[in-house]
Amino acid sequence: MARVRQRSKRKSKAPVRAAAGIGRLSAVEERRILDRAARRYLGMSGRDFLRKWRAGEFKDPDGDPAVRRVAFLAPVG
Amino acid sequence: MADNTPAAAVAEFLGSLRQAIACVTRTRVEVSADGYRPNPQGRAHLLDVNRGEPVAVGGPHGLSLWVGMRYRIVRAEGARGPWKIKTAGYAYAIDDRDGHEVLAYHWQEGTPPPYPHLHLGAGAGVNALVQKRHLPTGRVALEAVVRLLVAEFDVPPLRRDWRTVLRRGEERFKAWRTWA
Numbered sequence: 001m002a003r004v005r006q007r008s009k010r011k012s013k014a015p016v017r018a019a020a021g022i023g024r025l026s027a028v029e030e031r032r033i034l035d036r037a038a039r040r041y042l043g044m045s046g047r048d049f050l051r052k053w054r055a056g057e058f059k060d061p062d063g064d065p066a067v068r069r070v071a072f073l074a075p076v077g
Numbered sequence: 078m079a080d081n082t083p084a085a086a087v088a089e090f091l092g093s094l095r096q097a098i099a100c101v102t103r104t105r106v107e108v109s110a111d112g113y114r115p116n117p118q119g120r121a122h123l124l125d126v127n128r129g130e131p132v133a134v135g136g137p138h139g140l141s142l143w144v145g146m147r148y149r150i151v152r153a154e155g156a157r158g159p160w161k162i163k164t165a166g167y168a169y170a171i172d173d174r175d176g177h178e179v180l181a182y183h184w185q186e187g188t189p190p191p192y193p194h195l196h197l198g199a200g201a202g203v204n205a206l207v208q209k210r211h212l213p214t215g216r217v218a219l220e221a222v223v224r225l226l227v228a229e230f231d232v233p234p235l236r237r238d239w240r241t242v243l244r245r246g247e248e249r250f251k252a253w254r255t256w257a
Contacts, residue, residue, distance in 0.1 A: 021095045022088075023107040025125060030109060033129040040130075062188060063209045065170070065178040065198055072145040072168045072185065073129050075120050 034073045041066035050074060083150045083160045084113045090148070090162040091124065093246045097220045098126060100239040101134045101142065101232055114150065121147035121165035121186070131172050136232040139174030144219065147185065161253070169222040171230070173200035182217040193217060216257050220246040 025033070035046035042049060052058060053076055061067040087108075095106050104127040112122040124146035126132065131141035147166035152159060166185030173179050178198030194211035197203045220243040226232040227239060236242060 021099070021106060022091045023105055024110055024112065025107045025123070026110050029107075029128075030123065030125075033125060037129040060209070062183070062190070062211065063196075065181065065196065068168065068181070068183065068196075069129075069143065069145070069170070071188070072147070072166065073123065073125070 030073075034070070034075075037070045037073050041070050046070075046074070050076070081159065083115045086160040086162055087113050087150060093249055094124065094146070094219055096242050097223050097246045098144065100223050100234050100236050100242055101226055102127075102132045103235065104132045115152070115160070116149050117151045121149050123147060131170075131176070134226055134232045136226075136230060138230055140179070140226065140230055140232065141172040141174075141176070142222075142226065143168070143170040143172065143181075146219070163255075167217070167219070169217065169219060170196075170198075171200075171222075171226065175200070182214060182222060184216065216254065218247050218250040220244075220250065 031046060034049070038044050038046045038049040044052075049070055053061075053071065053074065058064070058067050058071075061071055091106075091108065098104075098106055107125050107128070109122045112124075116122060124144075126142075126144040129145075131143040133139070133141050145166075145168045146164065149163045149165050151161060151163050153161040166188070168181060168183045168185070170181035170183075171179045177200035178196070179200035180198060181196040182193070183196060184193035190211050192211075193214050193216050195214050196211065197207050199208060223239075224243050227234050
């Protein structure tokens, strides 16, 4: 007689299913993306961008495409 | 988008966007490391396309596309629940072959102005007076921008079924959005 495999009641440790074709950024990669964008668009490091952003040094940030893009990638807002 | 688990809601949301993007580019699409965890408050998750770089989409005008989205995974009531994705911001920009921004559809919670808007950039050939302005729009779906690229800017589609993909994605967007 075939044995029916009992479903485990233990909580599954399977990783969360990701959407097809969608990768995951590590925190380091996310910081690297911000840093690269800040250097490309504004000629400064990501760290410097964050410091200036928090100090309110960007006037009309949404009106400047470069600042807007970097800010979108940054952990701000 | 709504589903039984946070991860399933995200997978459906991202899958639809991934398909729209795949109509014009095969570049990578990625989310924050914690992009499948509920985050009703605090920092919104990032959906990144091409690691923050504009991606060339081909065609006679040599355009590039820059896409960023921010989203939250929140609890929802009724048919929209128990989990749904709430958009916290979007930026869809088109650059010319020299890297100048032609236009950008933008909205981000907590960042003024509070309404969705359009920027016309240096690449659009408009003067500085217009470049600094936030031209009001309704909420814009990524699918609409991809369609704009293909139908109006002659970007060659990478999928034969691009019309169907974009139509379905936009229908889903309209069905689940809570504001326009």
